Amino acid sequence: MQSPTEPQRRILVVDDNQSILEDFRKILPRAASAATVELDALAAELFDVPLPNGARACFELDTAGQGQEGLAQVLRAHAEGRPYSVAFVDMRMPPGWDGLETIERLWQVDPALQIVICSAFSDYSWDELRERLGERDGLLIIKKPFDPIEVVQCVHALTSKWQLAREAQAHLHGLEEAVRTRTAELETANLRLSAEMHEREQVESELRLAQKLEAIGQLAAGVAHEINTPIQFVGDSLAFVRESVTGVLELIGDLRSAVADHPMAARFDALADAVDLAYLEEQVPIATARMADGISRVAAIVRSMKELTHNGPRELMPIDIGRALHNTLQVTGNSYKYVADLELDLQPVPPVLGYVGDLGQVFINLIVNASHAIEDRAQSTPGRGKLTVATRVDGDDVVISIGDTGTGIPDEIRHRIFDAFYTTKVVGRGTGQGLAIASRIVANTHGGALTFDSTVGVGSTFYVRLPIAGPRRVPRASDAPTN
Numbered sequence: 001m002q003s004p005t006e007p008q009r010r011i012l013v014v015d016d017n018q019s020i021l022e023d024f025r026k027i028l029p030r031a032a033s034a035a036t037v038e039l040d041a042l043a044a045e046l047f048d049v050p051l052p053n054g055a056r057a058c059f060e061l062d063t064a065g066q067g068q069e070g071l072a073q074v075l076r077a078h079a080e081g082r083p084y085s086v087a088f089v090d091m092r093m094p095p096g097w098d099g100l101e102t103i104e105r106l107w108q109v110d111p112a113l114q115i116v117i118c119s120a121f122s123d124y125s126w127d128e129l130r131e132r133l134g135e136r137d138g139l140l141i142i143k144k145p146f147d148p149i150e151v152v153q154c155v156h157a158l159t160s161k162w163q164l165a166r167e168a169q170a171h172l173h174g175l176e177e178a179v180r181t182r183t184a185e186l187e188t189a190n191l192r193l194s195a196e197m198h199e200r201e202q203v204e205s206e207l208r209l210a211q212k213l214e215a216i217g218q219l220a221a222g223v224a225h226e227i228n229t230p231i232q233f234v235g236d237s238l239a240f241v242r243e244s245v246t247g248v249l250e251l252i253g254d255l256r257s258a259v260a261d262h263p264m265a266a267r268f269d270a271l272a273d274a275v276d277l278a279y280l281e282e283q284v285p286i287a288t289a290r291m292a293d294g295i296s297r298v299a300a301i302v303r304s305m306k307e308l309t310h311n312g313p314r315e316l317m318p319i320d321i322g323r324a325l326h327n328t329l330q331v332t333g334n335s336y337k338y339v340a341d342l343e344l345d346l347q348p349v350p351p352v353l354g355y356v357g358d359l360g361q362v363f364i365n366l367i368v369n370a371s372h373a374i375e376d377r378a379q380s381t382p383g384r385g386k387l388t389v390a391t392r393v394d395g396d397d398v399v400i401s402i403g404d405t406g407t408g409i410p411d412e413i414r415h416r417i418f419d420a421f422y423t424t425k426v427v428g429r430g431t432g433q434g435l436a437i438a439s440r441i442v443a444n445t446h447g448g449a450l451t452f453d454s455t456v457g458v459g460s461t462f463y464v465r466l467p468i469a470g471p472r473r474v475p476r477a478s479d480a481p482t483n
Contacts, residue, residue: 009059009159010082014070014102015090015118020144021063024088027148028059028155059155066093067102074109083110085162086155091119100124100132103139112165113138114158120144138162235295242288249281316470318351319359321391321398328363329389336371336387339378340404345390349398353470358441362450365434366402366462373406373460388461396468397448403461409454418450447471 013024062084064070070087077083087106091099100123103115115138117129124132133139140158142150256272259265272278325346336342352359367387374385388403409417418439435450442450447467454460 009155010077010084011059011061011155011159012064012070012073012077012084012087013061014064014067014087014093014099016065016093017090018065020090020118021065023148024063024151025061027151028061059159067097067099067105070102071105071109074106074113078110084113086114086116086158088116088118088151091117091123092121098123100129103133107133112162114162115139116154116158117141118144118146231295231298235292238288238291238295242285242292245284245288249284252277253281315355316353317356319354319356321349321352321359321400321466322346324356324360325363325389325391325400328360328367332364332367332371335368336374339371340374340385340387343386343388345388347390347392349391349393350468352398352466352468354446354466355441358445359466362438362441362464363400363402365438366464369434370402370404370406370460370462373404373408375406377405377407377457385459393468394465397465398468400464400466401461402464403459405459408456408458409452409460410456414454417452442466445471 011024011028013021015021062073064073067089070089074084074087089099089102089106093099093102097105099117099119103117106113106115117139119141120143129139138158138161140154142154252272256268259268329342367389370387374387377385385405388401390401390403392399392401418435439450442448442464447470449465450462451465452460452462
């Protein structure tokens with residue numbers, strides 16, 4: 001198949017008059033064969049003469065005696081990828097198709113073919129030709145007998161016109177392909193830019209939320225610090241009161257024994273009954289013990305808050321995972337203690353190198369989510385659920401599992417639960433950021449993985465896998481939110 005820009009000078013003559021066909025063969029110079037070219041070159045060298053036809057354009061000429069034969073040759077030329085550029089067609093070619101029908105059929109196969117009507121008879125007027133063939137710029141008419149110069153001029157002009165049209169079409173196709181390619185590149189770039197903008201919006205949103213959480217963490221750390229001092233003061237004062245009350249009750253008992261035989265004994269007993277001394281002796285030690293236990297609990301929560309918020313420099317450090325989980329459970333106790341029983345299976349694990357505040361945030365999010373799932377199931381299935389927290393070593397990793405007997409996660413939304421802002425909770429109960437941030441902290445900041453198993457109606461278990469040696473790369477500042 002020839003290139004669209006390669007000169008093409010294939011001529012077809014359709015005429016039932018053999019003498020006319022011979023005239024065309026004489027008028028139009030044909031391309032010489034390889035052997036002829038070689039002989040001409042040898043003769044020119046021997047006799048010192050110029051090569052024949054050195055400056056003339058040569059043509060490949062084919063002939064047909066009937067329209068059907070001409071159509072067959074046009075079809076063959078197209079199948080070979082070497083179409084004709086010009087066809088000379090006689091108007092009267094009995095007993096087959098006339099020239100007009102032949103032209104119609106040729107143009108059905110090759111609309112770009114330049115055609116010259118070559119006839120001695122005016123069988124059709126120009127209006128009739130236009131009506132049958134339409135408005136065409138590739139149609140000329142010459143009368144027989146024709147002048148050879150007319151034929152040569154027609155051939156040169158029409159082959160050049162055909163070649164230019166073909167090159168223009170090829171150039172147009174090239175431009176269209178370039179436009180399609182560039183359009184596809186722009187669409188790809190636009191999609192990539194849109195994805196980057198969406199990712200940037202998510203990162204900015206997470207960063208804003210992280211800043212809020214950091215502010216809340218700093219506030220919590222400050223509150224915990226401020227609470228710690230008065231709690232210690234109250235605890236010390238309670239210990240003093242407890243010892244003093246115990247001493248006073250012992251003194252009252254000794255005095256009561258001492259005045260048992262004295263006239264004041266009756267007065268003493270009356271006063272003791274008035275203040276219900278027996279009840280006070282029984283209940284005051286119990287009340288002070290409960291107060292001491294409550295203060296101890298508050299002190300433990302304050303200590304846990306201080307450790308979780310970790311308001312110091314953000315740096316990698318060995319983390320006691322068991323202690324971090326105990327602190328988290330202490331702080332989040334109010335979210336699960338009314339709806340679930342806690343089951344711990346904390347096997348001994350080595351310290352994990354990481355960011356204590358970030359991992360504390362992950363554990364808080366997972367435990368609160370588990371508590372909400374259990375609470376949601378309790379609305380349809382009354383009864384307490386179970387919150388399970390376990391740790392184990394798996395090769396070079398520590399695996400923390402946090403499971404619940406909640407509603408479970410439906411199959412159709414499992415692929416979205418780590419997406420930012422996606423939540424199935426009611427407004428005000430969830431922001432859709434908890435699991436997204438947890439996944440980012442575990443995967444991007446600590447080089448671990450956050451996965452889950454879930455069965456609808458049975459519950460879910462989330463697995464936090466953390467490399468013991470810490471992140472395998474230095475995280476970027478934007479990789480994980482801070483508390």
